[in-house]
Amino acid sequence: GSSDSSPTPPISTPPPPPPVTADDTTEPVIILLGDNPLIIDAGTSYIEPGANATDDVDGDISASITIESETVDTSVAGDYYVSYNVTDAAGNTAVTITRTVTVNMLVTVTPSTKQLTFNWTPRQDTEFYRLLQNVDGSTEWNQIGPDIQSPELETTQGIAVHRFDFENTHYIIAGCNGDSCIDSGVVSVDGLEALTIGQFAPPNPVEENIGSSVAMSSDGSTLASIDHWLGGGEGVRVFRTDATGQTQSFFLTPEIHNEQDNLQTVAISGDGNVIAVSAWRILQPGEADYIEPEEMEDWTDDSDEWDWALGQINYECHRESGVFWCKTVWPEEAGCVYLFHFNGLDWEQKNPETVCNIWWPLEWFGSRFGEAVALNYSGNILVVGAPIRSLEADQQGIVDLTEPYNDDGDYPAGNSFPWGPEGEHGALWIYAYNGNDWQKQTYIGNYYTTTAENWDERVRNPGFGENISISADGSMIIVGNPSSNSMGSRGICALGLIEDPPYYPLPPNPKTHCTGEIYVYAFDGVAWFMQAHIMEPGGSAVYMDDLLVTDGPITGSGFGQQVRLSADDQTLVTASRGGFYIFRWNGTSWAEQALIEHTEIPEIFGEACDPQSATYDETLCLTTWGRSLAFSVSGDGNSLAIGNSRYDGNNGKVYIFEYLDGQWSPQKELSHPASRSNQKFGKVVSISPDGDTLSVGAPGPWVDSGATDGITSDGEIFLY
Numbered sequence: 001g002s003s004d005s006s007p008t009p010p011i012s013t014p015p016p017p018p019p020v021t022a023d024d025t026t027e028p029v030i031i032l033l034g035d036n037p038l039i040i041d042a043g044t045s046y047i048e049p050g051a052n053a054t055d056d057v058d059g060d061i062s063a064s065i066t067i068e069s070e071t072v073d074t075s076v077a078g079d080y081y082v083s084y085n086v087t088d089a090a091g092n093t094a095v096t097i098t099r100t101v102t103v104n105m106l107v108t109v110t111p112s113t114k115q116l117t118f119n120w121t122p123r124q125d126t127e128f129y130r131l132l133q134n135v136d137g138s139t140e141w142n143q144i145g146p147d148i149q150s151p152e153l154e155t156t157q158g159i160a161v162h163r164f165d166f167e168n169t170h171y172i173i174a175g176c177n178g179d180s181c182i183d184s185g186v187v188s189v190d191g192l193e194a195l196t197i198g199q200f201a202p203p204n205p206v207e208e209n210i211g212s213s214v215a216m217s218s219d220g221s222t223l224a225s226i227d228h229w230l231g232g233g234e235g236v237r238v239f240r241t242d243a244t245g246q247t248q249s250f251f252l253t254p255e256i257h258n259e260q261d262n263l264q265t266v267a268i269s270g271d272g273n274v275i276a277v278s279a280w281r282i283l284q285p286g287e288a289d290y291i292e293p294e295e296m297e298d299w300t301d302d303s304d305e306w307d308w309a310l311g312q313i314n315y316e317c318h319r320e321s322g323v324f325w326c327k328t329v330w331p332e333e334a335g336c337v338y339l340f341h342f343n344g345l346d347w348e349q350k351n352p353e354t355v356c357n358i359w360w361p362l363e364w365f366g367s368r369f370g371e372a373v374a375l376n377y378s379g380n381i382l383v384v385g386a387p388i389r390s391l392e393a394d395q396q397g398i399v400d401l402t403e404p405y406n407d408d409g410d411y412p413a414g415n416s417f418p419w420g421p422e423g424e425h426g427a428l429w430i431y432a433y434n435g436n437d438w439q440k441q442t443y444i445g446n447y448y449t450t451t452a453e454n455w456d457e458r459v460r461n462p463g464f465g466e467n468i469s470i471s472a473d474g475s476m477i478i479v480g481n482p483s484s485n486s487m488g489s490r491g492i493c494a495l496g497l498i499e500d501p502p503y504y505p506l507p508p509n510p511k512t513h514c515t516g517e518i519y520v521y522a523f524d525g526v527a528w529f530m531q532a533h534i535m536e537p538g539g540s541a542v543y544m545d546d547l548l549v550t551d552g553p554i555t556g557s558g559f560g561q562q563v564r565l566s567a568d569d570q571t572l573v574t575a576s577r578g579g580f581y582i583f584r585w586n587g588t589s590w591a592e593q594a595l596i597e598h599t600e601i602p603e604i605f606g607e608a609c610d611p612q613s614a615t616y617d618e619t620l621c622l623t624t625w626g627r628s629l630a631f632s633v634s635g636d637g638n639s640l641a642i643g644n645s646r647y648d649g650n651n652g653k654v655y656i657f658e659y660l661d662g663q664w665s666p667q668k669e670l671s672h673p674a675s676r677s678n679q680k681f682g683k684v685v686s687i688s689p690d691g692d693t694l695s696v697g698a699p700g701p702w703v704d705s706g707a708t709d710g711i712t713s714d715g716e717i718f719l720y
Contacts, residue, residue, distance in 0.1 A: 024057045077175065082101060113719060162694045170188055209699060211684070236252040446465075465479060480560035532589065571593075631685065643683065652680050679700050680699050
């Protein structure tokens with residue numbers, strides 16, 4: 001028969017038993033890779049560095065590590081924690097290792113005109129932030145500004161660029177919660193200086209030129225400069241910056257403006273809302289017509305011809321070493337001052353229906369009315385200087401012009417002008433704004449420096465009113481009277497006391513300077529009075545006669561050629577051949593505080609003043625340096641800016657002095673930010689009352705540069 005069969009199932013073999021080991025009671029060890037704490041900057045990526053784990057029995061068990069971590073948010077500064085765990089085969093668990101990941105605040109600095117803006121990433125659990133500054137790397141950190149409440153992540157620090165040490169100043173941002181603060185990394189601002197200097201140029205730099213006469217409001221938000229156009233015409237270029245940092249440019253042209261007007265000087269009120277610009281006008285342009293010397297061979301000191309020639313406004317007469325010569329010049333009208341007021345949106349000219357807002361009151365020619373103009377802070381007091389007079393007589397003294405004029409209309413009733421000798425003496429005119437119009441207030445004629453009772457024996461002092469300065473409240477005016485006008489080019493130095501009357505003025509001598517003086521006038525609430533008359537310490541008035549008119553140089557001081565009064569009317573500064581005199585008001589008088597001598601700082605005055613220079617020339621130094629320097633003093637009288645536009649071949653430089661620890665000392669030197677040549681950087685400087693804002697004019701060459709269009713203009717204003 002047959003049989004039924006089925007396959008035999010395989011025999012199941014059980015797995016081998018686990019190896020028998022000795023009891024394992026040792027915990028594994030975790031070793032972190034990378035730093036702990038691990039510090040990274042906000043905005044970067046967090047890359048887990050990992051860890052290694054080893055066990056005495058199991059060996060490398062790194063692959064068994066478990067990582068427990070909160071999310072490391074690199075957009076928010078703070079501390080984040082990452083935990084590492086591992087267990088071996090025997091069930092032994094390692095000690096948990098925790099890594100701290102610190103995300104630092106990312107701090108960025110953005111430079112702009114006169115300020116640094118700081119931005120940073122937020123920090124965990126922070127109530128407020130602080131900006132801390134260290135100015136030299138060795139002193140403590142000081143908080144700048146108030147606490148910045150979270151979630152605000154930005155702050156801006158205004159800086160005085162001309163005082164700021166970019167190389168050594170550092171910052172940190174501290175994130176604080178109560179009394180506990182955590183600092184960011186240290187932030188450097190080295191290399192940012194050039195980007196914090198404001199630069200203002202006209203919209204058409206190829207055709208316009210600015211920077212030769214510049215005025216600045218007290219806070220530096222408004223700048224005004226005379227703007228010359230190559231194609232002809234002039235005006236005032238105004239730059240006005242609002243609270244948001246936006247700058248508007250305005251071009252002001254008087255509504256009634258003669259094409260022959262020659263704009264001279266611009267002034268601005270401290271609040272930046274009133275601008276005054278002066279102009280001289282040439283009536284009869286023509287070429288010079290010399291009177292040949294042989295025609296004057298018989299002229300003597302007391303000849304009628306010589307007396308006549310000197311009295312003509314269209315003749316410029318000279319006498320050197322006994323040689324007389326004259327030439328006709330372009331007669332100049334007395335001048336005028338244009339006034340513009342800001343109405344909140346634009347500038348408007350006051351009294352445009354008149355030829356000029358303020359005209360030389362007695363219509364005298366050749367006076368250079370407007371050579372100097374000054375406005376007080378509020379812009380309601382205007383002072384105009386007229387340093388030259390060439391016609392019949394001048395007036396000396398203080399006259400109230402608010403009184404009604406007499407029937408003749410030539411002087412106020414009851415206020416007869418005290419008449420002086422013929423010649424050039426100079427005067428001031430003070431005007432007040434009544435809310436609608438500008439009105440004459442006071443006339444101040446030059447006081448004479450001698451005590452002679454006979455007018456004919458008194459010295460003629462041209463230059464009075466050539467430069468003026470006014471206090472912020474308008475209650476004090478200082479007037480420089482150098483008794484010489486740019487080495488005799490604008491007037492007569494002194495009366496030559498020649499034997500017998502009539503006396504003749506000493507003709508301009510290009511090698512002549514005279515000792516100067518300063519007058520201080522104050523307003524007592526009712527009238528103006530002369531508060532002080534300051535002569536150069538150790539100096540005296542220079543009297544000249546024929547014996548001194550030689551071919552050699554006659555050197556005076558030029559004291560008073562430039563003057564500046566601090567806004568608080570407690571400090572006045574003047575330039576002299578010897579340096580810079582600084583006077584302080586001590587409650588009863590003006591006392592000399594300091595003299596910054598050219599021998600101490602020859603680099604400011606040029607190589608001619610440097611005894612170590614191969615081109616050292618003391619005579620040249622003493623007779624020329626003052627005309628190339630500009631300076632300005634802060635409101636408290638403790639900061640002084642000096643500009644020398646002729647430094648280094650007209651490249652120019654500006655020097656900052658501070659009064660610290662009882663003495664004046666140089667703090668910083670400024671050059672043209674773009675290191676351009678022949679820019680005359682420092683031609684004019686103006687420092688704000690608080691000393692924290694400085695404007696510098698750099699009019700440039702404004703000459704043919706070889707460009708295809710033949711002529712290239714230039715000119716800039718820099719704000720520090």
